[in-house]
Amino acid sequence: MRGFSLMRATHILESRTQLPTVGITVSGGGYRAAIFGAGVLNALDGRNSSSVKKGTGGLLQSATHLAGLSGGSWLVTSLAQANLPTIQHLVLGDGHHLGGWLPESNLWSPSADPAEQAVFAQEILQELAIKAEHFPLSVGDTWGRALARRFSNATTSDTFFSNTSHGSGILFPDLANPSQRITICAIMAEILAENTANFSVLINETYPQPALRHDTSNYPNPFHSVTPATFSDSQETVLALCDGGEDGQISPLQPMLVPDRNIDVILAIDGTNDADGFAAGASLIATQERMQIFVRGLAAFPPVPPTLAGFANLTAQPTFFGCLPASHNGYDETRPAGPMLVYLPNGAPSRDGSPPLTNTSTFQETYTADEMQGMLAQTFTIATQGAEVDGALEDGEWAACLACAVVDRARARQGVKRSGVCGTCFERYCWEG
Template sequence: MLRNRFAILFALLSWLNTFAMAQTAASQAYTPISGRCPAGFNLVRMAGTPGNQTLSSSEASYVQNRKAHVLPQAWKTYLSNVLSTNPFLPDYVSRILSGASSEIPTLGIATSGGGYRAAIFGAGVLNALDARNSSSDAAGTGGLLQAATYLSGLSGSSWFITSLAQANFPTMQELIFGPANPTASNSSWGGWNADYDILTPSTNSAIDTQYYTNLADELLGKYDAGYVVTFADYWGRMLARHFASGTFSSNVFNDSYTHGAGLHSQSYSIPFPIVTADLQAPGQNSSEIIAEDYIPLTNPNIEFNVFETGSFDPQLSAFVPTKYLGTTNNSICVTNYDQSAFIAASSSELFNEANFTNTFNSEFGPILALMADLMPEPHVEYDIASWPNPFYGVAPDTFIDSTQTNLNMVDGGEDGEVIPLQPLLVKARGVDVIFAIDATDDINGFADGSSLIATQNRSSLYPSAYSFPPVPTSMGEYTAQNLTTRPTFFGCKTTSLNTSTPLLIYLANGGPPDGEAPLTNTSTSQTSYSSSEIQAMLTQTFVIATQGYPEKEATKDPYWPSCLACAVVDRARERAGVERSGICSTCMDRYCWDGDTLTTAAS
């Protein structure tokens, strides 16, 4: 039990009353900084009304530059890998992917929550789509990652996405295991350090005691500066030891390093990264909460991207610069609040589900007692991530938190939408096709499709803002049709009413490949992994991502690379006014869900 894991913290309470805690380098780097705003600064950007929403100029420029300078070669590389497995693609596929057509796909990849399991599974799938992996190239799927325009994540996959972005887009192997010959410094990448448990990294109680003390100390500067400090801050400092630069196996317990404090969202050659969180609003309608979820679907979905933070949901439709999160007016600007690890912590803040606010008798009681003794927060919930509300007074008739001083954020999947699809449905982004990776823990560590149902339900609330393809409306249909154990395409049939609806390529962690023992259904609460365990999961995930939908007695569909390419270009094909033909017709019949049943495999 976590209670036993943290029992040692009770000893800290008397220790803290005896010794003063010096502010470390990490504490200084974690402290927000206030100063005069730039001339002409305007904190809030209104994004417009549904159907007429706009992107920030920075995002629009980033996407345009990526499409002009990165994607043409990326698509050609991907096409070459597909053709190496099947040279008989229809001409229109080759024309589109080679740049000979005026149409080009806008691809978004969304990878789900689910703790370390989701981070590993998501990385495994992206490894199978990575042109830098020779095995992926040989499988005909390599290069799709480089050709993506957007990449979204939440909860466990927010750890993955934020680490991938600020580590400068290394290969998945280097991202997880670190470079071969690392040099420990505050700015260099050291891998996920997964063999050190996020919660209890040592087997030595004295070392762990000092570790917990260091974590608390790193929050003092922020607290003393007058900002609300909650368990999410503490959680973020834990995550930083694994998913931010500056931590290596040689310095995990060394408090002379900043361990990711001061690192902000960055972007290099990575597809435009987006992390989501849910808003827990004091006035939310609890009657709208569905099943075992914790947040109503009607609460705003908050996205963090490298340039802006806010929501395209019509009840807010407003953004502020991510760089200036913590700012609440146009005069005094706050920087250094947008810490990469704190964003990941906000996206994975599940601790409200433990129901420990002000009870201190929970599994996390010792940490809460430590924080209450060191950084008391009267009338503040400890089990949320607190952000100063930059939208105070904005959209008072529709935004539920317009009068709140702080925004309370929790795990991005607490409304049931555990795959972060919402940002990729924004019409201003013009996403044609979404590769949705589902590693949720629905049944024995495997996915059951419930997240797609939640997205469909949420999108139906805002039809003018979002368009989502039809999906099965009950988990039983996913199981009966085995839709979680093979790739499935949703939204293959379009009409004049839904031409802006992205086509969805759904790949779930729904079970092991035939004949293999399950390795990828580990518990969401598992917070450490050996290198061999991760490698075995990556290997099995590669098979899941590249096998397609094998026919009876087969282990792999040899035409899966072609079928994947057919789906990727399908919206661009439609815009070009070209009919499906050749293997693409066969592929779409085979992989598309038609509203009743998926075409069954040949016997």
């Protein structure tokens, strides 16, 4: 299969209204997760000739929903705000209006020059003052303004310490890219524990707000007085938000389970740090456990192993969850329940023998351009190699297998059973519990 052609993969579907609905999630994990997520999206981008040659390019353009959490939200927000450029230009800059992510300097101490550092702090306080006129403040606002200087396409190394917009003033409805049909879900609600105390004191002294916490992200309640019987914070005027990964759900899977979104398949990019900088499945387990408690109003979450030990052989390659048809639960076999989950973890080094580059610390705040490029290249290999088959380092059918997973629910709606290469692929990649 040359390039990921959704129309080619769905030639058996009768109309475009029956095409699959694809969601992509990017986990948290600081810069590591942002870079790993960027590398995977690069491998799915139809504008990348290398991705097209591998057969995976084009799936990004076929997606309808894109969600990021924590470090993953840095990528997703940056991508949307920059009008969906290529990943190479987004991360490393294009030499013109895109400055890249500027990872060489520390997030909180970007300059060794005391004068420049003072300008940095003063500018953030001035920006907070504008918000303080109308909205509550928190450490999250300080963190967000620091992040904006890295992930906003309005900032370059030349304008970093100047009084520029640093991302403000961009209207998302103005996006002209054909991929604007993707629904973006990436709220930058971030707290870095080691800086919380100092900035909490700073904000409390500068902008006293005795009724509010400062170690969260305070956001005006958009659901005020809505369904008080079922929403415990309905009467609160301000919601205190924390990082979504605080309960272990470091992958933003729950937004993809909203029934009205009708998601057929979720591509879960997992760049978390469960062990030695690699993902081991903990975020999926946390979502499964939460879904067993809070199931009202959400689509079924595909079963995953309940322990990390169960993921032991599932993180060195992509894995499909939710392959069993609904007949497994007593329903018609052509109508599976809930979306399929394609798990794309940063779970092991690439198989080409090169030293691992993608398992950096969540708290590493600076990277050189060469380090970023190396991580992107290695992630591309991880995302396009598939499983090891008969001693071969790459699965020559991985692109076709990915296409089979994407269209599986749509085919099932028409009563089309798996056959041919799809049958082989599901035997190779499915976890059936």
